[in-house]
Amino acid sequence: MLELKDIVFEVPLESDPSCKKRIIDGLSLTVEDDRFIVITGPNGGGKSTLAKLVMGIEKPTSGTILFDGQDITDASITERAKLGIGYGFQQPARFKGMTVKKLLDIAAGRKLPMLACNEYLTKVGLCSASYLTREVDKSLSGGEVKRIEIATILARDPKLAIYDEPEAGIDLWSFERLTDTFRDIHEAQGGRSIVIISHQERIISLADEVIVLRDGKIIETGAPGEIMPRLGFMDKGMPGCQLSEPTELHLTEIPTTC
Amino acid sequence: MTDKKTLEPIDEELLAALTNIHGMPKGAFNIRKNGELVERHSSANIEIATKTDYPGIDIKIAPGTKGETVFIPVIVTQSGLKDVVYNTFYIGEDCDIEIIAGCGIHNSSHKAAEHDGIHTFYCGRNSHVKYIERHYGEGEGTGERILNPVTNVVMEEGSSCEMEMIQLRGVTSTIRDTNAELAAGARLVLTEKLLTHDAQTATSNMKVELNGEDSSVQVISRSVAQDDSVQIFNPLVIGNTACRGHVQCDAIIMGNAKVKAIPGIEAACEDAQLIHEAAIGKIAGDQIVKLMTLGLTEEEAEEEILEDFLN
Numbered sequence: 001m002l003e004l005k006d007i008v009f010e011v012p013l014e015s016d017p018s019c020k021k022r023i024i025d026g027l028s029l030t031v032e033d034d035r036f037i038v039i040t041g042p043n044g045g046g047k048s049t050l051a052k053l054v055m056g057i058e059k060p061t062s063g064t065i066l067f068d069g070q071d072i073t074d075a076s077i078t079e080r081a082k083l084g085i086g087y088g089f090q091q092p093a094r095f096k097g098m099t100v101k102k103l104l105d106i107a108a109g110r111k112l113p114m115l116a117c118n119e120y121l122t123k124v125g126l127c128s129a130s131y132l133t134r135e136v137d138k139s140l141s142g143g144e145v146k147r148i149e150i151a152t153i154l155a156r157d158p159k160l161a162i163y164d165e166p167e168a169g170i171d172l173w174s175f176e177r178l179t180d181t182f183r184d185i186h187e188a189q190g191g192r193s194i195v196i197i198s199h200q201e202r203i204i205s206l207a208d209e210v211i212v213l214r215d216g217k218i219i220e221t222g223a224p225g226e227i228m229p230r231l232g233f234m235d236k237g238m239p240g241c242q243l244s245e246p247t248e249l250h251l252t253e254i255p256t257t258c
Numbered sequence: 259m260t261d262k263k264t265l266e267p268i269d270e271e272l273l274a275a276l277t278n279i280h281g282m283p284k285g286a287f288n289i290r291k292n293g294e295l296v297e298r299h300s301s302a303n304i305e306i307a308t309k310t311d312y313p314g315i316d317i318k319i320a321p322g323t324k325g326e327t328v329f330i331p332v333i334v335t336q337s338g339l340k341d342v343v344y345n346t347f348y349i350g351e352d353c354d355i356e357i358i359a360g361c362g363i364h365n366s367s368h369k370a371a372e373h374d375g376i377h378t379f380y381c382g383r384n385s386h387v388k389y390i391e392r393h394y395g396e397g398e399g400t401g402e403r404i405l406n407p408v409t410n411v412v413m414e415e416g417s418s419c420e421m422e423m424i425q426l427r428g429v430t431s432t433i434r435d436t437n438a439e440l441a442a443g444a445r446l447v448l449t450e451k452l453l454t455h456d457a458q459t460a461t462s463n464m465k466v467e468l469n470g471e472d473s474s475v476q477v478i479s480r481s482v483a484q485d486d487s488v489q490i491f492n493p494l495v496i497g498n499t500a501c502r503g504h505v506q507c508d509a510i511i512m513g514n515a516k517v518k519a520i521p522g523i524e525a526a527c528e529d530a531q532l533i534h535e536a537a538i539g540k541i542a543g544d545q546i547v548k549l550m551t552l553g554l555t556e557e558e559a560e561e562e563i564l565e566d567f568l569n
Binding site for chain 1: 480508542544545547548549550551552553554555556562563566567568569
């Protein structure tokens, strides 16, 4: 279980470093085991920052983060990873010389059998026969790297997985596979929690709970059925705080048939 | 021929680091230690003979030899020694062979130990050669470990050559000179991997002349410069005819190291297609963070990134 208590995160203003900008503003949130939560809201609302605070990539200015009752506010990224927190980056890093297989092995913390690699890659719509030996460098397209990023989280199988806009750059076919995968993990009720930052209706509709974040604060929470109609309303009716357009789903030339 | 020497445990370790094999290799090989022959073995198709004019060996590979490997490692454990050796490979037509060379220096003294290997390859028509050269230094002494290899490659029509030259750790100073001439349809892939640390220096000069139509070269240089080390790269590709050349220098810089990459291309034909790229940069923060989210510590992440980069 993840508990955020009164989290504040401030950064110095670029124009005037003596002034602070508040990105997360006194936010409290609990994610129980086996829950599937989607965080949505306008760009610049603090969603990615919140995810980074949970993973330890950023440290809060004040507030407390507990994971399974343990205070992890000052824990390093590595410590949090070892405790069972996983993070799928919105813009994944590339590694010259590292094969997809090696990255999956590192993620799993052991040498994976080929069959397992196949399974993880298939779940994100990549045909492993051609991908396992490829390097995670600029020879891969953005969509390919993104799907490999998600596969690393599947291979890691963390107790709490946070995905930052997993749909971005992914083609429709793969996206369907991905939403099925998220649903399967959730339905397995294996004590795993999933937190996804998304603007995608299909992902939002899978959630147990939808959280709308704006200006670093939770402005609404509820079941998808309650929140989704209002998201549309906010989009149309509240100037200055519009939801961004859903990330476009691209049909790419990546081979998706295995 | 000098008296045969036996290998001590320290030699075995050096040899294993160079060739990835333990004990005596199979097939054709020549093991040299401290300027003298330790053991040599020719095979039915590969003849190794002592040169009569210079120190070194001639390796003659019969036309049509396929699937064989030649090992010619050198080890230096005696400080104060400067060992210069000329090894010449005559590779017949239609061969497909692998050559594994390298030099390991163990220097436990304050005096310098140096090995300069001058390797020349004549690659016969339509032959394919894979050449792997590893350079490695170790030892608790303050004496310099110096390796100044010269590699000359003459490639006949339709031949192809993959050369991988690796120097990972321990070599105080190196000046590497690599020269190649390619005839029509010849294809060369030159990969250089280098890691320097402490106050080490490394200079790599390459000159590849594409003289025959449809010849091609790919130069791939990947290096890591740590601490106060200095690296200089001067790869030059000259296109004298319709040909293709690609030079790529990638360096990771750390600490107070310095890296200078001067990739050069020269064309003397309008159908010569030559490209060069060079990049120097530190390890990207997002790479470290990603690996930390997979449970690695910062140090482990850095090690992993370097290991993969140098592959």
